[in-house]
Amino acid sequence: MAVVRSNVRIASDVYILEAEGHFAGEMGQFYMLRGWDDYPLLSRPISIHDKTEDGIRFLYRVAGYGTEKLSRLKAGDPVGLEGPFGNGFPQIEGRVALVGGGMGTAPLYYAAKRLASADAYLGFSAEAFGVEPFREAAQAVTVNVGGYIVDDFRPDGYAAVFTCGPLPMMRALAAKLDGSGIPLYVSLEKRMACGVGACLVCSCATKSGNRKVCADGPVFRAEEVELNDDFNIH
Numbered sequence: 001m002a003v004v005r006s007n008v009r010i011a012s013d014v015y016i017l018e019a020e021g022h023f024a025g026e027m028g029q030f031y032m033l034r035g036w037d038d039y040p041l042l043s044r045p046i047s048i049h050d051k052t053e054d055g056i057r058f059l060y061r062v063a064g065y066g067t068e069k070l071s072r073l074k075a076g077d078p079v080g081l082e083g084p085f086g087n088g089f090p091q092i093e094g095r096v097a098l099v100g101g102g103m104g105t106a107p108l109y110y111a112a113k114r115l116a117s118a119d120a121y122l123g124f125s126a127e128a129f130g131v132e133p134f135r136e137a138a139q140a141v142t143v144n145v146g147g148y149i150v151d152d153f154r155p156d157g158y159a160a161v162f163t164c165g166p167l168p169m170m171r172a173l174a175a176k177l178d179g180s181g182i183p184l185y186v187s188l189e190k191r192m193a194c195g196v197g198a199c200l201v202c203s204c205a206t207k208s209g210n211r212k213v214c215a216d217g218p219v220f221r222a223e224e225v226e227l228n229d230d231f232n233i234h
């Protein structure tokens with residue numbers, strides 16, 4: 001059990017929760033969070049948004065019962081944090097493009113901090129949030145509100161592209177990179193129960209057979225998975 005240092009609303013229904021302590025974890029990994037005792041039964045998976053020597057931050061949107069409970073936590077309250085889980089994004093030599101849509105921008109901030117050279121492309125349907133910290137961590141930041149961030153993205157010169165966000169955005173990005181030879185890493189979401197590869201709730205079909213998004217992912221090479229409606233849980 002960890003202790004909440006702060007839990008601040010930064011946009012409509014969007015919060016940053018910071019817990020005190022030294023936590024393990026790499027870019028693209030996630031924790032299972034729990035801000036309640038018995039109900040709901042399952043903890044909720046949330047990506048590492050940022051990590052410092054003495055704290056860890058999670059950027060989350062209130063989507064339902066569990067995240068609404070998280071949003072009510074106050075400084076000093078206990079919060080259950082299990083993790084880090086998942087494989088995370090790979091370390092890449094060279095310039096990386098980070099392309100995120102909405103809450104999909106959450107794991108990309110820590111990636112911007114961890115990579116030697118990264119440009120951020122951040123798309124939002126109506127209201128931008130969490131953009132300012134990227135201006136410190138990334139070389140260049142492109143923001144699109146109300147349009148299509150993939151339209152603003154030029155693939156030239158990148159060693160790799162990391163993406164997280166709505167399926168149509170990730171599909172459009174995969175189509176744009178098709179034939180370019182630039183590897184695309186997608187961070188996928190499925191409903192999760194155990195978070196550690198034991199229950200199979202998060203299974204998905206890949207070219208190398210069924211894989212578990214929690215333990216084999218959430219990051220996959222785009223050509224390994226079919227970006228189908230299986231991942232459309234928003």
Ligand SMILES: Cc1cc2nc3c(=O)[nH]c(=O)nc-3n(C[C@H](O)[C@H](O)[C@H](O)COP(=O)(O)OP(=O)(O)OC[C@H]3O[C@@H](n4cnc5c(N)ncnc54)[C@H](O)[C@@H]3O)c2cc1C
Pocket residue numbers: 030044045046047048059060061062063064065066067068103106107188189190191192218233234
């Ligand atoms: C690996 C991983 C990392 C994630 N990182 C973040 C993050 O950094 N920030 C963030 O805001 N959210 C993140 N999510 C999504 C988050 O886990 C869900 O929004 C949350 O579990 C919903 O719980 P709830 O009780 O509030 O909503 P519920 O009442 O359970 O459901 C409400 C709505 O949320 C949708 N939902 C349920 N589970 C998921 C899920 N696993 N992924 C997406 N939508 C879901 C449901 O379809 C429904 O529309 C992540 C999910 C995964 C799998």
Ligand code: FES
Pocket residue numbers: 191192193194195196197198199200201202203212213214215
């Ligand atoms: S959530 Fe249980 S195997 Fe992935």
